[in-house]
Amino acid sequence: LPAQRSGVAGALVMDKPTAYADVTGYNNFYEFGTDKADPARLAHTLRPRPWTVMVDGACAKPRRFGLEELLSLAPMEDRLYRLRCVEGWSMVIPWVGYSLAELIRRVEPTGNARYVEFISLADKAQMPGVRSSVLDWPYREGLRLDEALHPLTLLAFGLYGEVLPHQNGAPLRLVVPWKYGFKSAKSIVHIRLLDKQPVASWERANPQEYGFYSNVNPQVDHPRWSQATERRIGEDGLFTKKRPTLMFNGYEPQVGQLYAGMDLRRQF
Amino acid sequence: MNRLLLHPLARPACWLLLASPALGLLALALGDGLGPNPAEALIRQLGDWTLRALCLTLAITPLRQALGWTALARFRRAAGVATFAYGSLHWLAYAWLDQGLDLHALWTDVAKRPFILVGTAAWLTMVPLAATSVDAAVRRLGGAAWRRLHRLCYLLAPLALLHFWWMRAGKNNLAEVGVYTLLLAGLLLWRVRPRGRRAPPPQAEM
Numbered sequence: 262l263p264a265q266r267s268g269v270a271g272a273l274v275m276d277k278p279t280a281y282a283d284v285t286g287y288n289n290f291y292e293f294g295t296d297k298a299d300p301a302r303l304a305h306t307l308r309p310r311p312w313t314v315m316v317d318g319a320c321a322k323p324r325r326f327g328l329e330e331l332l333s334l335a336p337m338e339d340r341l342y343r344l345r346c347v348e349g350w351s352m353v354i355p356w357v358g359y360s361l362a363e364l365i366r367r368v369e370p371t372g373n374a375r376y377v378e379f380i381s382l383a384d385k386a387q388m389p390g391v392r393s394s395v396l397d398w399p400y401r402e403g404l405r406l407d408e409a410l411h412p413l414t415l416l417a418f419g420l421y422g423e424v425l426p427h428q429n430g431a432p433l434r435l436v437v438p439w440k441y442g443f444k445s446a447k448s449i450v451h452i453r454l455l456d457k458q459p460v461a462s463w464e465r466a467n468p469q470e471y472g473f474y475s476n477v478n479p480q481v482d483h484p485r486w487s488q489a490t491e492r493r494i495g496e497d498g499l500f501t502k503k504r505p506t507l508m509f510n511g512y513e514p515q516v517g518q519l520y521a522g523m524d525l526r527r528q529f
Numbered sequence: 530m531n532r533l534l535l536h537p538l539a540r541p542a543c544w545l546l547l548a549s550p551a552l553g554l555l556a557l558a559l560g561d562g563l564g565p566n567p568a569e570a571l572i573r574q575l576g577d578w579t580l581r582a583l584c585l586t587l588a589i590t591p592l593r594q595a596l597g598w599t600a601l602a603r604f605r606r607a608a609g610v611a612t613f614a615y616g617s618l619h620w621l622a623y624a625w626l627d628q629g630l631d632l633h634a635l636w637t638d639v640a641k642r643p644f645i646l647v648g649t650a651a652w653l654t655m656v657p658l659a660a661t662s663v664d665a666a667v668r669r670l671g672g673a674a675w676r677r678l679h680r681l682c683y684l685l686a687p688l689a690l691l692h693f694w695w696m697r698a699g700k701n702n703l704a705e706v707g708v709y710t711l712l713l714a715g716l717l718l719w720r721v722r723p724r725g726r727r728a729p730p731p732q733a734e735m
Contacts, residue, residue: 287565295702298564350566395701470699485642485699494565499558502629 262419264337264357269412271515272340278421279352283495285426289346290447291395292381292388293428299390300428307387307448309425309432318378318454321369328432332418335363339422340415340436345477345510347441349503351491356436357419362410370406370454377409378402378459379435380451396462402446403459403473404437405519413438413515439512441475472529476520477510481529534600543604547611550578551618568626575619576648580689580709582612587682587716606662613659616652644695651688654681686713 267273290300310328317323326334337357345351365377383391383399391398408414415436418425425431430447437444443463453459463471470484479489490503509516533539554574557563563570586608593601623645628634639645658681661667667675690713694706 283565295700297566350569393704466701467699482641483699485644485695487638487641492566492568499563499567499571499626503627 262337262357262422262424264339264419264422267338267340269338269340269360271413271512272338272342274341274343274353274511276341276343276353277496278341278355279493280495281421284352284354284420285428287494288428289348289442290390290428290430292383292390292398292400292448294390295393295395301426303389304427304431306389307382307427307431309427309448312432312450314433314450314452316364316368316452316454319371319374319456320454321371323368326364331364331416331433334367335359337418342415342436342438343510344436344438344442344445345491345506347443347471347475347483347488349486349488349491350494351506352494354436355421356415356417357422358415358417358433358436360412361414361416361435362412364416364452365409365454368454373456374454375406376455376458377404377406378451378453378455379404379446379449380453381446382448382450396466399450400446401459401462401465402435402444403455403461404444405458406454407519408437408516411516411519413512439477439509439516441477443471444475474520474525474528476525476529477506478508478525478529479506480508481526530596530598531600534598534603540603540607543607547582547607550574550581551615568622572619572622572627575615575622576693579612579615579619580693582608582615583686583689584709584712584716586612587686587713591716591719610659610662613655616655620649620652644692647688647695648692651685651692654685654688657681658685683717686717689713 286301287297288300289297290304293300293303312328314326314328314331315323316326336359338359339355339357341353341355343351344354379402381400381402382388385391404414415438417430417434417436418432420426420429425434430445430449433449434447435445435449444461458473461471461473463475464473477488482488488506491506492503507513554563554571558567558571561567586605589601589605589608593599624630624635628638639649658679661670661675661678670678690706690710693709694703697703697706
C-alpha cells in the first residue's frame with residue numbers, strides 16, 4: 262500500500278515500532294474471540310472485499326462508498342502512532358491511511374452534526390465471536406465531531422506498508438491515538454453523523470468503567486486498575502518496570518485544546 | 530486402581546505431575562515463549578493453575594468415596610500444598626512483575642483494586658492450611674481440630690472465585706468463571722449433602 266510521509270503535526274512519533282508479529286498477533290477484536298491470540302487465529306474467515314461504507318445522518322450528501330473509491334479518496338500517508346490499550350499495555354504502530362476528515366467533508370455535515378458514530382461489521386458467518394454475548398453487537402464507537410475532524414484521527418487501510426491484516430480491522434478502521442485502543446473501531450461498515458452523543462458498546466456494557474471520551478489519562482484510573490503506567494509490548498522483558506503513561510498518550514500538544522475547560526475526571 | 534495408587538513410584542509421579550505446569554511455565558519464560566506480554570501471561574497462568582489445583586484438591590475426597598479409590602487419600606496433602614505453592618507464585622509474580630516489588634505501588638494498588646484485595650485474602654486463608662500440613666502439626670492439633678481448621682476451604686473457594694469473577698467482569702468474559710464456579714460449588718456442596726439414613730443394624734431374631 263504505497264504512501265507518503267505524513268505532514269500532520271504529531272503523526273510520526275520518535276518511539277521504536279513494535280514488531281510486526283506482535284502488532285498482528287496480540288489483538289483485542291472481540292468479533293473473533295476474547296483471547297488476544299484469537300483474532301490472528303480466526304480472522305481468516307473475514308471477507309474484506311467487496312466492502313462498502315455507508316456514511317449518512319446529519320449531512321447534505323449521504324451516500325455509500327465502495328472500498329476502491331475510499332482507497333483513492335485522498336493520498337495515503339505513513340503515520341507512526343503510539344497505541345495505548347485500556348488494559349495497561351501499549352504498542353507503536355506504523356499505520357497507512359489518511360485523516361478521517363477527508364471522508365467526512367465529502368458528505369458535507371450540516372450544522373446539526375455534533376457527533377460521529379462508527380458501526381463495525383457484525384456477521385456471524387464471518388466472525389465467530391459475534392455468536393457470544395460478551396458485547397451487544399454490532400460494535401459501536403463514537404467521537405465528538407471536532408475530535409473526528411482532528412487531523413490526527415486516522416482512517417487506516419494498512420500497517421507496516423501493507424494492506425491491513427484481517428485481525429487488525431480490515432479493510433478499514435479508525436485510529437484515534439490519544440484515546441484508549443477500544444475507541445478505534447475496526448472493520449467499519451457504517452458512519453453516522455448525529456446531533457446527540459451516541460452510546461458506545463463498552464459504555465453500554467459497563468458505564469462505570471468505560472466513558473464516552475476514554476482519553477488516555479494517567480491521572481484518571483480505571484476502577485479496577487491504575488492507568489499511571491503501561492507495559493510496552495515487545496520491548497519490556499519480564500523484569501522491566503512499566504513505563505509512565507503520558508497525558509493524552511503524549512499527544513497533548515496536538516489535542517489538549519479540544520478538552521479545554523472540561524473536567525476530565527467526570528467526563529472520562 | 531488402588532494397587533496402582535499404592536505403587537512406590539506413585540508419590541514421586543504425583544509430585545512431578547503437580548509441578549509440571551510450573552516447570553512448563555519456567556521453560557516458556559526462559560525460552561521467550563510466553564508471548565508478546567510475558568509478565569501478564571505468567572501471572573494469569575499461575576492464577577489459572579492455582580484454581581485448577583484447588584479443584585483437584587477438593588475433588589480427591591469425593592472421588593475416593595464415590596469410586597472407592599481409598600488410596601487417593603495419600604495425594605490430597607500434595608495437591609493442597611501445590612495449590613498454596615501456585616497461589617504464592619501467582620501473588621509473587623504479580624508483586625514482582627506487575628508492581629516491580631515497589632511497596633508503595635503495591636499498597637496503593639491493593640487498596641485501589643478490590644479484586645486484588647480479595648485475591649490476597651484468598652491467599653491468606655491458605656496460609657494456616659499450608660502451615661498445618663506437616664505431620665507434627667496434624668498430631669499437635671488432633672484430627673478434629675485439624676478438620677475444623679481446614680473448613681477454611683469453604684471460605685477460600687468463594688474468595689478465589691470472586692477474585693476471578695471480578696477480574697473478568699469488566700470485560701463480560703465470564704464463561705470460564707462459570708465453569709470453575711459450577712465445579713467448586715459441586716465439590717463443596719457434595720460435602721454438605723444430606724446423607725441417607727444409615728441402614729438400621731440387623732435385628733436379633735426372636
